[in-house]
Amino acid sequence: MFCLHFYGNLAHSIGRTICLDTEKCVNIYLLVEELLRSKNEPISVDELLITTADGKQVAHESTTCDLSEVRVMRLVRGG
Amino acid sequence: MVHVFGLWGRLLDIDLSSGKVAEMRINPMTYRMFIGGRGLxxxxxxxxLGRKWRDVDPLGPENILTVLTGPLTGYYPxxxxxxSGKSPQSGGVVGSTVSSHIAYAIKACGYDGLVIRGASRDPVYIYVKDGDVExxxxxxxxxxxxxxxxxxxxxxxxxxxxxxYIGPAGENLVRTAAVMARWFHAAGYGGYGAVMGSKKLKAIVVDGSGPLPPVASMDEFTKLRCSVIDNVVGRATFRKWGTTSAIWGVGHDTSSEPIRNWQEEWHNREEFNHVLIEWRYWVKNPWADWGCPLACMKVSKVRIGGVTYLSDGPDYEMGAYLGSNLGVFEVDKMIALSAMADDLGLCGIQTGNVMGFAVELYERGVLTREDVGYELRWGDFEGLKRLMEDITYRRGIGRVLAEGTYRAAVAIARMKGVDPSEVLKYAVQVKGIGIGAHGIRSRKDYPQPIAYAASVQGGDHTSVAGLPANSEESESWSAFLDSAVVCSFTSVDEDTMIKYVNAVTGWTLTKEELYSVVGPRILTLQRVMLLLGGPDVRWDPRLHDENPPRFYEPLPSGPYTGGFVPREEVRxxxxxxxxxxxxxxxxxxxxxTVRKLGLYDLADVVKDIRKELGVS
Incomplete structure (x- = not known):
């Protein structure tokens, strides 16, 4: 089970937590991108900050086998 | 003497009427209750000013201008x-922030900020050199x-x-004037440039060479600082594009960018994008303020009609409000308008808002050539330049528009002998403050329908309200960041931010306390002062806790065509x-509630407000 916790505006649009059964090791950034697309959220993964539970940025090569949960928030709330 | 770790516990109290300079001591418990910055x-x-709040003219000598750091100033990347001060836009208190090295310099002088009262007869500037003030x-x-x-x-x-400092707009008491820093940075919301102008205060200059106050836990602070820097440095996209990329992303993808005074929120103008700006106009990239590892800023340079214009990115808000909102889709002209606003000391958001409002009124025949003296057309660079200058120098119709969108709407309705609602329906503002460049109709950018309607800072996009109130979706989170005085672009998750404040101050603040006590305390105090308002504006929450009428019109174009905010959901x-x-x-x-939050002297005030509104 791999859980994504959404914060701020994303939590309002998508929901606070989504947990997924991931049988294979999937790149976390790709997983988030696909999830956003499936929810019809027009946000690029480049606009997001994805961190571990203790606030460290998730490495771009990290997969769902490396971590069990991540936090996802939008980088830019305003301009 | 250290009153609380990370802060000095004292402010410079400068009276420009008498020239007297004193020291204002701030009790450590006051910091614990209000944190600093916006809350303080x-x-x-x-x-x-509380007891006479309603009578205080924001542009009179009795108003107070505060320039405050917070516990994280100098410590957080x-x-x-x-x-802040009494806002000449809303009549309440707006915590307006701006990036500037001056924050560090003030702390290095041994103070946490400046409180400026009175008004000079002649133009002055304040010069602080360590402990000396002139x-x-x-x-x-x-x-x-x-x-x-x-x-x-x-x-x-x-x-x-x-x-x-202020530019000519602040000197001329234009209510959309900003307090500026380092060419392009602006504390725009609130209209405090006009407050500085009313005090005949051209600039505040600070040269500090001392150390910062000690922190409570150096080990924890160092660990957190390194971790946050790692996190922030990793935001490569932000460093590459700053917020400029949003002129395409917010306009095209999330469909929430103001287009021609919010008549639309979507565009498909491929020439209006950040890649073109980078390619043709950025002469410095990246660029950062002191101590910022994010470096989201850029410098643009354009030359039009023999005139050279320098601006930053421009950032998204300037790009949207002085570009698409005015029908300007040529990026060089948008950069030029942005550069003009910066140099004249105008808030690009508030000024772009009132300019777009004026062009729409002209388009609809409410304003005529006779009223304006020339034609107002979407995308007409020369006409828009002229309009911006007229607002700055309060010439012709500029005198009316210099009052900001809300007051201008009321004045134009009076001028035309029509009901104010006939003009206010085109005013995209909440409680005297033009909405930031993030619409709520597509629900893909700012999804909360009460984001602006319930904000204690009106249309301020950096301080929006939301549910649940005990989460970072609520305005308590913005109040916290603005009080600790942190840039939201370098902020991280709540747990780390709270640990950071505690490591610096020695406090034991928790997330629960932030959302149930500290945040609501700041918001409640701001709310009461906003409801008191005055002297020329009063807000009735039954009427004014509301979105602009335009947000109830369905979006006419783009992927979210038909999107609007349902009134029932807002209520x-x-x-x-x-x-x-x-x-x-x-x-x-x-x-x-006010008693529970320790705001005891508000108890009678809220009772009076209820009585005045006939709801006691």
Whole structure:
């Protein structure tokens, strides 16, 4: 089970937590991108900050086998 | 003596009427209750002006301008300062922040901020050098735009020294004037440039060479600082594009960018994008303020009609409000308008808002050539330049528009002999403050329908309200960041931010306390002062806790065509939001709530507000 916790505006649009059964090791950034697309959220993964539970940025090569949960928030709330 | 770790516990209290300089001590418990920055400003303003709040003219000598740091100033990556006072836009208190090295310099002088009261008869600037304060003649600086002013100060002081200043707009008491820093940075929301102008205060210059106050836990602070820097440095996209990329992303993808005074929120203008700006116009990239590892800023340079214009990115808000909102889709012209606003000391958001409003009124025949003196057309660079200058110097129709969108709408309705609602329906503002460049109709950018309607800072996109009130979706989170005085672009998750504040101050703040006590305390105090308002504006929450009429019109174009905000959802969410903050069904804080938050002297005030509104 791999859980994504959404914060701020994303939590309002998508929901606070989504947990997924991931049988294979999937790149976390790709997983988030696909999830956003499936929810019809027009946000690029480049606009997001994805961190571990203790606030460290998730490495771009990290997969769902490396971590069990991540936090996802939008980088830019305003301009 | 250290009163609380990370802060000095003292402010410079400068009276420009008498020239007297004193020290204002701030009790450690006051910091614990209000944190600093925006929260402390609300506290000081209430303490000093509360009982006569409604009668205080924001542009009169009795108003107080606060320039405050917070506990994280100098310690957290990135640098911001909070500017506040009674707002000439809303009549309440707006915590307006701007990136500036001056925040660090103030702390390095041994102070946490400045409280400026009274008004000088002649133009002056305040010069603080470590512990010494001088109020200096600024008659030769009066009238200068930002670029020339910074050159003149450099020449007078012999070196670049951190400053906050106003341009001609602030001098002319334009309510959309900003407090500026380092050419392109603006504390725009609130209209505090006009407050500085009313005090004949051209600039505040601070040269500090001392150490910062000690932190409570150096080990924890060092660990957190390294971790946050790692996190922020990793935001490569932000460093590459800043917020400029949003002129395409917010306009095209999330469909929430103001287009021609919000008549649309979507565009498909491929020539209006950040890649073109980078390719053709950025002459410096990246660029950062002191201590900022994010480096999201850029410098643009364009040359049009023999005139060279320098601006930053421009950032998204300027790009949207002085570009698409005015029908300007040629990026060089948008950059030029942005550069003009910076140099004249105008808030690009508020000024772009009132300019778009004026062009739409002209398009609809409400304003005529006779009223304006020339034609107003979407995308007409020369006409828009002229309009911006007319607002700055209060010439012709500019005199009316210089009052900001809300007051201009009321004045134009009077001028035309029509009901104010006939003009206000085109005014995209909340409680006197133009909405930031993030629409709510597509629900893909700012999804909360009460984001602006319930904000204690009106249309301020950096301080939006939302449900649930005990989460970072609520305005308590913005109040916290603005009070600790942190740039939201370098902020990280709540747990780390709270640990950071505790490591610096030695406090034991928790997330629960932030969302149930500290945040609501700041919001409740700001709410009461907003509802008191005055002297020329009064807000009735039943009427004014509301979105602009335009947000109830369906989006006419783009992927979210037909999107609008349902009124019933707004009312339902407002009721829930009030309830969660301990406010009554009209949005007036209850006596029980103000007492619970330690705001005891507000108990009678909220009772009076209820009585005046006939809801007691």
């Amino acid at each position: 400003a609300a506290y000081i303003l209430w303490r000093e 990135g640098i911001k300062i909070s500017v 109020v200096r003649d600024a008659s030769k600086l009066w009238g200068l735009g930002g670029m020339d002013l910074i050159k003149a100060l450099r020449s007078e002081l012999g070196k670049d020294t951190p400053s906050l 339902k969410n407002l009721e829930e939001y009030y309830k969660q903050l301990g406010w009554d069904e009209y949005g007036i804080p209850t006596e029980e």
